[in-house]
Amino acid sequence: MSALFALTALALIFGAILGYAAIRFRVEGNPLADEIEAILPQTQCAQCGHPGCKPYAKAIANGEAFNKCAPGGEETIIEIANLLGVEPIALAESAHKEEDGKMVAFIVEDACIGCTKCIQACPVDAILGSNKKMHTVIAKECTGCELCVAPCPTDCIEMRPVATTPSNWDWKLQQIDVRIVEEDQP
Incomplete structure (x- = not known):
């Protein structure tokens, strides 16, 4: 019974210390x-x-x-x-590189040794593959950040421009701010 009382007392003491520390050393975010x-x-x-x-x-x-x-x-x-x-x-x-347009990574199959270093470097998980198997890039997921190029030991990753299709065509029109103005009506 005294062991249970001692554990309860310790739990209360440590709880109070942690509560005080949480309030005293609180870090407020922006x-x-x-x-x-x-x-x-x-x-x-x-x-x-x-x-x-x-x-x-x-x-x-x-x-x-x-x-x-x-x-x-x-x-x-x-x-x-x-x-x-x-x-x-x-x-x-x-x-961005306007002259090059959007780029995506492309893995040359014959040179890929399946080391998985590119998979580890990709921040958006756009590269699929497994150890000692050829890898591939999911082009629509690739942001073109080029973080996968440097770790590749065989230089089998190339950055290639995205082919222009009707779904990704960009007219580069200047945005016009259109506002509807209500006139006073009698």
């Missing part, structure tokens, strides 16, 4: 950064210059430019601009 992170595509591709979407969201909340997310594209930029209450700006030149 709610704006959390909202921005919810808008970002969560590809963790590092194309923006940050190791993931959360650090990039924190940087945006601290005033860094919000136009570096290539996988999110213009839609993400517009959503973040609306959240921040500022005008949207074009995707940064460093975030």
Whole structure:
């Protein structure tokens, strides 16, 4: 009976210590950064210059430019601009290569040894394969971040442009802000 009492007393003491520590050493997050992170595509591709979407969201909340997310594209930029209450700006030149267009990884089958290093490097799980078997890339999932190219020991991964089809055609039209103005009627 005394052992049960001793364990209960220890549990209460440690619980009180943990409760105090939780209140005393609480780390408050930035709610704006959390909202921005919810808008970002969560590809963790590092194309923006940050190791993931959360650090990039924190940087945006601290005033860094919000136009570096290539996988999110213009839609993400517009959503973040609306959240921040500022005008949207074009995707940064460093975030995409306009002259090349969208690129996707392609694995040359004859050179692939199945080492799985590209699978481990892919932030969006766009590469399928298993150990000592040939790998392949799911083109519609690939963001073109090129993170899989460097770890490949046989240089069997190439970045190739996405073929233009009716489903991915981009007219590059300038967005026009159309607003309906209600006139006073008698």
